[in-house]
Amino acid sequence: MTQICRFGAQVIAFGLTAAGYNRLVDINAIPPYLFVASVVLAGMFFCGWACPFGAAQEWLRFLGRRLSRANANIPNPLHRYLSLSRYILWLFFLLVSVHTTGLSINSRVTFLSVFSGRGIGRFALCFMGLMLFLSLFMDRPYCKYLCVRGAGRGVVGILRVFTVKRQRDKCIGCQACDKACPMGIEISTAGDLRTASCINCLRCVARCPAKGTLKFGLAVLRIRDLRDAIKRYFPTVQYKK
Numbered sequence: 001m002t003q004i005c006r007f008g009a010q011v012i013a014f015g016l017t018a019a020g021y022n023r024l025v026d027i028n029a030i031p032p033y034l035f036v037a038s039v040v041l042a043g044m045f046f047c048g049w050a051c052p053f054g055a056a057q058e059w060l061r062f063l064g065r066r067l068s069r070a071n072a073n074i075p076n077p078l079h080r081y082l083s084l085s086r087y088i089l090w091l092f093f094l095l096v097s098v099h100t101t102g103l104s105i106n107s108r109v110t111f112l113s114v115f116s117g118r119g120i121g122r123f124a125l126c127f128m129g130l131m132l133f134l135s136l137f138m139d140r141p142y143c144k145y146l147c148v149r150g151a152g153r154g155v156v157g158i159l160r161v162f163t164v165k166r167q168r169d170k171c172i173g174c175q176a177c178d179k180a181c182p183m184g185i186e187i188s189t190a191g192d193l194r195t196a197s198c199i200n201c202l203r204c205v206a207r208c209p210a211k212g213t214l215k216f217g218l219a220v221l222r223i224r225d226l227r228d229a230i231k232r233y234f235p236t237v238q239y240k241k
Ligand code: SF4
Pocket: 164, 180, 181, 182, 183, 184, 185, 187, 193, 197, 198, 199, 200, 201, 202, 203, 204, 205
């Protein structure tokens, strides 16, 4: 049911964005503090429920699964190292004060520009095409490895008030949650999930066969979870179940 609601939200957001970029509705009327509040409360909800480029990657993956069994998802621990790339990019852009909007590798912006019919460079179009093509065989490649906007939100989202919580004593260790996660997060080793990557798609919750083990809810911020958030990116660290 959650996944149907999420699909509905993505379709509405897609439509609103297309209408907004064509000046049919005023998307600037949405107060920016709503985004900030949503990140502080629950991290990257926007990425999982409303980003048109995120939705496009997800829908293509759905199609790709039906066309072929090919799976180009990069397994852990390599994925964990590679997923640092978007934070490195984010820091780089912050430090050198480059605005990423005009950059050719910012496929999210390229994709939105397509809606408005604005002139787009050939390289930017090709790069976006590559990301969309990869999405047929890999879950959200752009979100996982290149989205600077998502990286910024994600870092703030580590401190989120609501998150996915795993009841360790109920978990049967089947790892269905890990396989379902489009962001390559190992939920099966987490407690209260504090990672900069979770987009709140709640697929893990939907797939967990042990009822009540995974829940989305209020989570008290503990130092242990923050330590876990950092360790999560370094495969040499062994997690306690
Ligand atoms: S941890 Fe769960 S909610 Fe977060 S991105 Fe992965 S599947 Fe979605």
